Amino acid sequence: MKFKEIKLQQVAGFKSQWPKDELCEIAFVGRSNVGKSTFINTFLNRKNLAKTSSKPGKTRTINFYNIDNKFRLVDLPGYGYAKVSKAEKDKWDKLINEYLHLRENLKEVFLLVDIRHEPTDLDLQMYEWIIESGFTGFIIATKYDKISKGNLQKHKNQIMKKLNIEDDGLIFVYSSETGHNIDVINEQVEVIINS
Ligand SMILES: Nc1nc2c(ncn2[C@@H]2O[C@H](COP(=O)(O)OP(=O)(O)OP(=O)(O)O)[C@@H](O)[C@H]2O)c(=O)[nH]1
Numbered sequence: 001m002k003f004k005e006i007k008l009q010q011v012a013g014f015k016s017q018w019p020k021d022e023l024c025e026i027a028f029v030g031r032s033n034v035g036k037s038t039f040i041n042t043f044l045n046r047k048n049l050a051k052t053s054s055k056p057g058k059t060r061t062i063n064f065y066n067i068d069n070k071f072r073l074v075d076l077p078g079y080g081y082a083k084v085s086k087a088e089k090d091k092w093d094k095l096i097n098e099y100l101h102l103r104e105n106l107k108e109v110f111l112l113v114d115i116r117h118e119p120t121d122l123d124l125q126m127y128e129w130i131i132e133s134g135f136t137g138f139i140i141a142t143k144y145d146k147i148s149k150g151n152l153q154k155h156k157n158q159i160m161k162k163l164n165i166e167d168d169g170l171i172f173v174y175s176s177e178t179g180h181n182i183d184v185i186n187e188q189v190e191v192i193i194n195s
């Protein structure tokens with residue numbers, strides 16, 4: 001699937017700011033700094049569309065990217081960032097949870113995890129919610145360029161074990177540096193929006 005017109009349609013700090021049309025949406029969730037915003041940039045082949053940072057806690061609003069008026073990709077704040085005030089953390093958690101629980105346009109949710117690390121309890125909690133809510137349970141394991149290829153299975157196993165995943169076809173190993181698997185994810189997204 002090729003993309004022509006991509007725009008940041010809406011930045012929402014409140015529910016009242018969510019787009020009101022009926023386009024379907026695919027959301028990306030995960031810990032702060034896992035690479036959600038970077039994924040959106042590389043996936044859409046637009047370098048600085050979504051703001052990214054080497055420091056966690058960059059995305060603080062819900063950002064809706066409109067693709068050819070056909071569907072939207074949704075970038076959310078991350079969770080699990082320890083060095084942020086309780087008030088700020090509560091605000092982000094509310095934004096994330098409200099969106100995930102109430103958004104009728106939401107068609108699929110991808111959970112991003114850093115391939116180097118064992119998923120956290122918060123990741124597990126999020127993944128269980130994703131499955132219970134009837135979403136497929138796709139995982140994007142980011143930063144593949146940071147491990148040696150020989151260790152791939154070990155890292156995949158670590159993710160599968162922690163998140164109780166049996167089908168490793170649900171895991172897309174990914175790198176924004178090399179674009180590894182970007183075409184496969186593109187095809188999957190196309191299937192989702194046409195389903
Ligand atoms: N090497 C490498 N770095 C990556 C990859 N994906 C993201 N990064 C880096 O990880 C850092 C965090 O990326 P972001 O996209 O801002 O992460 P985020 O999940 O949006 O973070 P929050 O907005 O804070 O929740 C940045 O320095 C990115 O360049 C990847 O696949 N490989």
Ligand SMILES: [Mg+2]
Pocket residue numbers: 036037038051052058059075076077078
């Ligand atoms: Mg971000």
